[in-house]
Amino acid sequence: MNPRDRRAARHQPGAAEAAPRRRALPITVEQVVDTALDLVAAEGYEALTMRRVATALDTGPASLYAHVVNKADLDELLIGRLCGEIALPEPDPDVWRDQLHHVCAQLRDQYLKYPGISRAALAAAPTDRQVARIGEGLLAIALAGGAAPGDAAWAVDALVLHVASYCLELAIARRKAAHEDAAWVLDREELRRRLTALPAAEFPHTTRHAAELTAGTGHERFDFAVRLLIDGLARR
Template sequence: MPDVPEVPTPAWRTARKPARAPRRPPVTAEAIVDAALDIVDTEGLEALSMRGVAQRLGTGAATLYAHVQNKEELVELVLDRVNGEVRLPEPDPDRWREQLRESARQIRDVYAAHNDLAKAGFGKVPTLPNSLTAIEGMLTLLKAGDLPDKVASWAADLLALYTTSAAFEQGLLRLEEKRNPGATAEYFRQLGEFFHALPPERFPTLTGMLASMVEGDNDERFDFGVDVITLGLRAYADRMRAEEGTE
């Protein structure tokens, strides 16, 4: 079969160049943390994986390991990012109790906004910059209440457990509401019906206290816990000084 001669391109027509694939932005540690936090915010902590992060970034999991050693380190980086959202006040000894309450509520709300992320902090001691800054701020705030070092140090642990536990519960409810809108309200409605149906002759104390057991909103009940802790810290510090003769 004879060769077919090629048709020349007219001078007035520019030859088309092959389209180039759009360049992806380079994968950085910050981009990896952004993608990981987005997964937690949309699907919850259990959905977070190195493969899932890589898919969000349009790359392979191997690329991530150039910046992050493993999933455990990635979760630590995500926690540190979230701890960077906490803004503790400049301590004012005259407003110590109010500042402690406001700070505890802020920490709870920051974590609860990221679904069940608070669970990742249990049993871990933070060592990254934002986390250390938050610890420094809380210890400084506790010291503004004229607490001995031992009391302030242990109180920081106690408040961390209280705030993150409250955040975890609140975050779980938030995540469940995302997955099943209206399910949380329906659960508590059914729970209320169950308790009101309990026989008083068998559970006299419980049924007699039902009104007070459901009294107060989420913030009021949380603030109650912080106030109990705060009053206890002051009383414990005073007793400690009395026993040591340092009043």
């Protein structure tokens, strides 16, 4: 099966149950994905190229194309692998809000293991079976909570988008902070000082509430935004 046919087969009914075919080449799709994830974990998503993966596998880029159509296909495989690690609960109307939050937190933690990889999730169509599984699970939970189908569908999209963008922003900030002249981006005291130093007449609210604007530790801001979205869905 050539790479394009293999990619198409992933989206066909019953594809998940189909037995994998043996390949003549020593390199497998699983090895390509493993190697790509190791590269991203070590150097960040921006370092990921087909050539870098090929070099790590001690082969040429042409060998990869026997298994992966292109970089976009590799991105889809990577996000699918991470989504496959997420456990979905049986939808429960009594705790549906906590269930949505927990799934989002799992997805966040998967993305943060691989700096910047959520960029691939932002650009990927949600048709990979594992990615679609997450969408199906989130939708089922929202519907169990009593949300109208249209509201549930858009809320799921907003939640997944927030997870990906949050992780990407954090990855970018950490990369910037690695340079001495930009270390302040993760220094809350320095950021607060810069905000309070703004002209108060021009920025009265920013200078007055600099502490609130820079507050939050760990994933407190992430949790706040996710809860805000979920509470908004509940009110509708």
